[in-house]
């Protein structure tokens with residue numbers, strides 16, 4: 001049976017070039033970067049070079065603004081808990097936080113835990129009809145004790161690109177008028193094809209993940225702008241500028257930097273390919289016997305995504321059928337779809353009925369038109 005993958009938002013296959021770059025650091029160059037001898041220094045050099053590459057791509061001012069972690073989930077935990085713990089425990093302020101209701105669970109669950117512990121006040125912003133978070137509403141909801149705003153860059157289910165520079169501008173306007181700064185974090189785990197220049201975006205904290213960009217699993221980063229107060233959540237030795245202890249995963253860091261370098265160099269090429277694939281896919285929907293509605297805002301979304309509503313079939317029916325035909329798709333973020341729950345993002349934008357009958361297709365650099373043809377032949381039979 002054919003095996004076709006339309007779930008590149010869940011994860012991506014690692015590139016050959018990435019594996020090749022990583023290989024020496026598993027065996028021959030296996031040193032611990034904290035060791036003073038040659039083996040250690042060789043490993044440390046690999047980390048330094050990787051961090052330097054990433055610094056240039058993200059346009060950060062300092063190497064120490066890039067903190068390697070194990071996952072986007074960990075980066076989000078460090079960003080939010082790090083700031084909240086600092087204000088709650090050291091400054092004795094109960095912080096207020098503004099977040100959207102359509103963040104990834106690695107943001108929403110961190111916040112829910114902090115609420116349960118009584119450490120924060122939270123305002124949840126609902127998306128507008130176009131699935132955008134209104135920047136003005138961020139500003140309007142700022143309170144005296146607001147310390148952190150966290151809004152994702154690209155939505156993991158719809159692909160919507162949020163207005164990060166605009167939100168940043170409004171926060172900075174408020175910051176100019178007050179003593180206690182409001183920090184701005186964005187989860188950019190799905191934004192590898194967008195502009196990742198932290199200065200253009202105007203963020204203080206940014207999460208990026210390796211396995212979404214053809215790098216290895218088990219490695220991610222948090223950009224932490226100089227001066228951002230953060231308490232570490234993993235204590236130990238002094239790795240990662242004392243913000244995240246534990247011997248560095250040298251091969252994974254090397255692989256992550258290589259993957260980011262490749263995707264940055266090939267961004268235009270990949271975007272062109274995805275544009276063509278998404279256009280072709282959309283045309284094909286017209287061949288189906290029922291009218292499919294598009295949940296993804298086409299004019300303002302990552303080209304990787306297409307979230308569609310199928311009026312006569314549930315997400316589960318569609319997913320199970322397609323799986324039986326060797327086609328991998330998803331109804332939402334990977335962890336949520338494992339639980340077989342309807343997409344909470346589609347729910348918040350379009351309501352219950354639509355959330356139960358929608359599917360997320362996500363494309364990659366290797367997606368082919370023939371794969372789209374095969375999918376539609378299957379869909380035509382099923383619907």
Ligand SMILES: Cc1ncc(COP(=O)(O)O)c(C=O)c1O
Nearest residue numbers: 071072073104106156187189190
């Ligand atoms: C926007 C976003 N943030 C965070 C994550 C979590 O990534 P990981 O499971 O690799 O920690 C994902 C994964 O789907 C995501 O899409």
